[in-house]
Amino acid sequence: MTLFPVGITGGLTYMTGAVISTVLQIFLLIPAVKLAARTRKDPCTLAFERGKNFGRATTLAFLLYFLYEAFRDIGDLAYFTDYFFAVNMTRIMTVLCVVLTAVYAARLRISVLGRTARITFAGVIIMLAVIAAGAAEDMDITRFDYAVNDLPAELSKAVYAEFSRCECLALFSFLAADIDGDPEKTAKFYLIAKGAMITLIAGMVTSVLGTFAFAEKLPVFTLAAASENLITERSDAVFLIIWVMTGIVKLTTLLYCSARCLRLLRPKDSDIGSVFLAGLIPTAAALPLLLVYGWEKVIYSPRPAAPIIILGLILPAYLLHVSPKSAHEREV
């Protein structure tokens, strides 16, 4: 919802890429959800059971990835809030508000985060409905760019770009064991919903802004600003509220996971201590870049897909391979 991947030029290509990427993600997540269903333990705990050093390395890998994503999330929230919205707050204050809220929430149980995420998801749908209703007059199907020079290359670029932004695979791999009921169903539902949402947003933005959408820093914001209804002149206010809320939910989940990793590495740490530390590290890393106005370098830097493949696919697949089968599976 923040910005489209760098280097993509066509809305239709990106939408197709998002759909293919979603299908790919569903397949890639199979080992992780099967592992969770079989063991009901997160990959770090399973790795610790296989060996202390292996456990530490696995936990550290997850921790570093979560902290990196939290760092990007904090920075993006502060940067775009400062850049687009007339809020009389310094970047430090913005970061502090967001991080303290996330730290408060990351102390709670994962079920609370799940409920909050679902309420926020409902907010996203309402926001999109408001924006779409207000911008319906400006939507035009001819603005989709059908002409592509090298379709396979553009498509693979879009699939990779979308896949490299899919940090939720690593999160799912880590949290799948905490899901009530069938982790596979939940993961599929989430990924399909996310894919549908991305496709819908890209479609909406492209149908109004055309190829200019991919040159915008915050394309949905631009669309919301152009969307008017009977009550308000623009809908960017709704977008801002929901965008900040989704950002906080994501940050909270990342801090929750980071804190869990920290507690696995340092079992003596208290809950609140580990959550604070998890919040402090990415904040301390993001603040200098934000204060010297260097965050743009981070925004447009390429996002590596390797950690997602390792943490979301290879590691769970290995653990699935080495973990003993359940009695039910043996019977089958």
Add this chain to the structure above:
Amino acid sequence: MSEPYFNNIKKQLLRADLKTNLDIINSALGKTADLNIVNITICKTDCAILSIEGMASSQLLAELVFEPMTELAAKDPTTSEIIKMLEKHSLMSTDRQLTTDFGTLFELLFSGFAAILLDGVPRAVCLGIQGFEKRSVSVPEAEQTISGARDSFTETLRTNMSLVRRRLKTPALRFELLKVGKLSVTDICIAHIEGRANADTIKTIKQKFQSIELDTILNAGYLMPFVDETYSRSVFSAVTVTERPDNACAALNEGKILVIIDGTPGCMLLPTVFADNFRTMDDYCEKPFYAAFSRWIKYISFLLAVLLPGLYTALVMFHPEVFPLKLLLNLAAAEVATPYPPVVEMILLMVLFEIMREAGVRLPRSVGGAVSIVGGLIIGDAAVKSGMVSQPLLIVVGMTATASFVLPSLYPAISVLRLIFILAGGFGGLFGIAVASMLLIFNIAAVDQYGTAFTAPLLPLRPHGLTDIFSRAGFRQLVKRHTTIANDNSNVQ
């Protein structure tokens, strides 16, 4: 007399010698002025009839105790015949208890029983002849309805139990009595419908009550921190207090647990969910379409009461481009004429409103009207005319205040959240509102009571419970077992 000494006496057994018993009682109770001891001799047996002034009815004492005892004296009975008659053959009172220890004897005396002690018998016969002053059942004041019942709980435990029993004549309705409070020894009754309420929850609640170390229990609020598992974690409470027996019965029917406390007209219901605050008895007297409409009005009122002042402040101060041009010009003209920023105006007016509300609640009704005239007309009008506050802002405050009165059970949470949202909107604009909204959602989602999430039946989703949340379920659906809370027996008809 020190409390430990009193506690030691309570554990002691009654003696066979009447004089010793009376000495111990007098010593333990410090010859308290409200203890009445009537000594009589029936043939050669010394008897003492004990009661507490004001707690036992003088008329019942005369009719049910003195008169039969006098008649018995005429028959010249022995001690064993007297005790046999009192314990086995007499129908002096519907509530007869035998006690062998001083602790129980004191509890019964202070609950309005008359105790008969005989010389040579190491036990007392206690007869329930309560006659203390009590308020009669009256119209509910805090939970008004248009078409619902007009009776409300009173301060008397037994009366409240009867109000529930009168509506639920099923043998599955269970009342369990407990005593809580070291000094007050308050009677508490846990009511539930067997097979519907979760047995583990009842057990847990009983354990929690039994572990309370408080000296006195004077109202439901004293018990809330002990039974509300998220009392200090959230501004919302999953334990609600009701003064309506019909509400209590509806909740019991859904598998919730009712706690009746002697001396307080507010009974506790638990576990409850957020959506329960939006349901009233009137909903079930109206057709479903109107009940659903009324329910949505309540949801909108909650959002308005919490968000509107903060949202207005944020939009006027930081995002005026959102308003249509005509409205924007009017707002700008109104705000330019006032000396303070909107956030200060809003906080001032909200605090003033809360002061007036508090004054209206505490003052007698005859004077309360004067407060609203002074507050609403004089201060409001004068504030606008003097240019201290803008007119649009006053409209917002008025709308907010009216909306907040729609949900009396959520008022404490609403009034605090409203101020938080004003501050968030005033200092952070919509960014602040978003952050505050997240805190609010986390706060609601964090409440979890005895296995029931406060956000149920929406989250976790239970479609059956959902039918009575956003609309009002029809009675054909309500015939099926329906509840908003998590329950192992939820499919039981």
